[in-house]
Amino acid sequence: MELLSCVLLWKLVLLQSPALTLSSGTSGAAAASSSVVSESVVKWPAGTQAVLSCQSPRMVWTQDRLHDRQRVVHWDLSGVPGRQGRRLVDMYSAGEQRVYEPRDHGRLLLSPSAFQDGNFSLLIRAVEEGDEGVYTCNLHHHYCHLYESLAVRLEVTDDPLLARAYWDGEKEVMVVARGAPALMTCVNREHLWTDRHLEEAQQVVHWDRQLPGVPHDRADRLLDLYASGERRAYGPSFLRDRVAVKADAFARGDFSLRIDALEPADEGIYSCHLHHHYCGLHERRVFHLQVTEPTFEPPAPASPGNGSGHNSAPGPDPTVVSRSRGHNVINVIVPENHTHFFQQLGYVLATLLLFILLLITVVLATRHRGGCEASDKKTGKSKGKDVNMMEFAVATKDQAPYRTEDIQLDYKNNILKERAELAHSPLPAKNVDLDKEFRKEYCK
Numbered sequence: 001m002e003l004l005s006c007v008l009l010w011k012l013v014l015l016q017s018p019a020l021t022l023s024s025g026t027s028g029a030a031a032a033s034s035s036v037v038s039e040s041v042v043k044w045p046a047g048t049q050a051v052l053s054c055q056s057p058r059m060v061w062t063q064d065r066l067h068d069r070q071r072v073v074h075w076d077l078s079g080v081p082g083r084q085g086r087r088l089v090d091m092y093s094a095g096e097q098r099v100y101e102p103r104d105h106g107r108l109l110l111s112p113s114a115f116q117d118g119n120f121s122l123l124i125r126a127v128e129e130g131d132e133g134v135y136t137c138n139l140h141h142h143y144c145h146l147y148e149s150l151a152v153r154l155e156v157t158d159d160p161l162l163a164r165a166y167w168d169g170e171k172e173v174m175v176v177a178r179g180a181p182a183l184m185t186c187v188n189r190e191h192l193w194t195d196r197h198l199e200e201a202q203q204v205v206h207w208d209r210q211l212p213g214v215p216h217d218r219a220d221r222l223l224d225l226y227a228s229g230e231r232r233a234y235g236p237s238f239l240r241d242r243v244a245v246k247a248d249a250f251a252r253g254d255f256s257l258r259i260d261a262l263e264p265a266d267e268g269i270y271s272c273h274l275h276h277h278y279c280g281l282h283e284r285r286v287f288h289l290q291v292t293e294p295t296f297e298p299p300a301p302a303s304p305g306n307g308s309g310h311n312s313a314p315g316p317d318p319t320v321v322s323r324s325r326g327h328n329v330i331n332v333i334v335p336e337n338h339t340h341f342f343q344q345l346g347y348v349l350a351t352l353l354l355f356i357l358l359l360i361t362v363v364l365a366t367r368h369r370g371g372c373e374a375s376d377k378k379t380g381k382s383k384g385k386d387v388n389m390m391e392f393a394v395a396t397k398d399q400a401p402y403r404t405e406d407i408q409l410d411y412k413n414n415i416l417k418e419r420a421e422l423a424h425s426p427l428p429a430k431n432v433d434l435d436k437e438f439r440k441e442y443c444k
Contacts, residue, residue, distance in 0.1 A: 054272035079134035118189035137186035144279030
């Protein structure tokens with residue numbers, strides 16, 4: 001009869017009302033949509049590496065090296081006057097059951113198929129006076145980092161007619177006659193407590209990017225990460241090659257996004273979506289990324305004195321040029337030293353003066369050559385004339401003085417007469433243009 005009553009109690013547990021069962025808070029339709037757990041505004045200067053932090057220990061994936069000991073149920077007893085709380089029994093999902101007190105062996109029972117049918121109720125075959133107290137059913141899922149508990153209060157009476165069960169507003173209260181069996185109900189039929197799926201196939205992380213004003217359901221996908229090791233990259237090419245997540249993200253639970261060489265065009269809203277379908281985890285973290293101007297360190301002020309001290313170090317380059325990638329923006333910091341300004345001005349003025357002198361020399365040479373050519377043309381035109389006021393006759397050195405008066409001589413014959421005439425007659429004059437000769441000598 002006692003065994004038959006225990007079997008009937010086990011069957012009644014399966015028909016208990018929902019108020020007496022444990023339920024996971026991440027089941028049903030609530031698990032289908034992501035919940036925003038954080039939203040922040042981050043600012044990074046252009047040209048640096050931006051890091052958008054997205055971490056969750058519940059997304060850590062490790063292989064089952066403990067032979068499916070990632071799920072465990074244990075019953076604890078507390079609330080006994082004069083005694084501390086103690087562990088009664090526990091059982092792993094592999095089916096191993098452990099009873100802590102020797103006197104409870106064979107008296108406290110858990111269903112061997114608890115992790116298949118979701119019935120974690122505790123059966124006490126024969127209730128004793130010392131069994132009174134608050135019994136707590138604790139479910140731990142080490143893989144999913146879940147913890148759930150349910151409390152049941154047990155009271156022992158000597159009158160079997162007073163045996164009953166009721167709800168005190170916080171927990172179930174059971175009044176059981178001494179020596180009768182008692183069943184502490186604890187039921188949870190969520191799939192993560194009853195089934196063993198391929199967890200790595202149900203874990204996925206993806207990063208989205210959206211421009212201001214675009215709803216998150218129409219955002220552009222950047223990355224897809226799977227616990228199996230598969231990765232997929234999307235998005236525009238100018239951004240796809242500069243974003244990355246560490247290779248050991250699922251081993252550390254760190255899915256932070258790194259953006260190298262940040263540009264102003266990278267501004268937008270970035271979302272980190274964590275989905276663990278096996279554990280019922282669906283979270284979303286939102287980051288409003290703003291790109292600021294790059295910062296420059298001001299030059300160190302010059303130390304007083306002539307700078308001959310041993311501790312004086314050369315200052316930074318007064319001209320700092322920075323170039324923003326992809327936008328051809330050049331920022332120049334002009335030094336405030338007046339000596340440097342006048343030195344550069346002197347170089348410019350000296351160059352300008354040399355240019356003016358060279359120009360004057362070229363102009364004079366060109367005008368002089370043109371004057372020589374014009375004079376040669378005028379001289380050529382005057383060659384055909386017989387009389388020129390600029391010409392004059394020049395006698396040779398051996399020309400004898402000429403007298404106009406006639407000398408009356410007597411000649412013996414005509415031959416002597418001709419010789420005398422030739423001796424007294426002047427030689428023909430040679431026409432010389434001194435102006436032309438002077439110009440030739442000058443133009444050489």
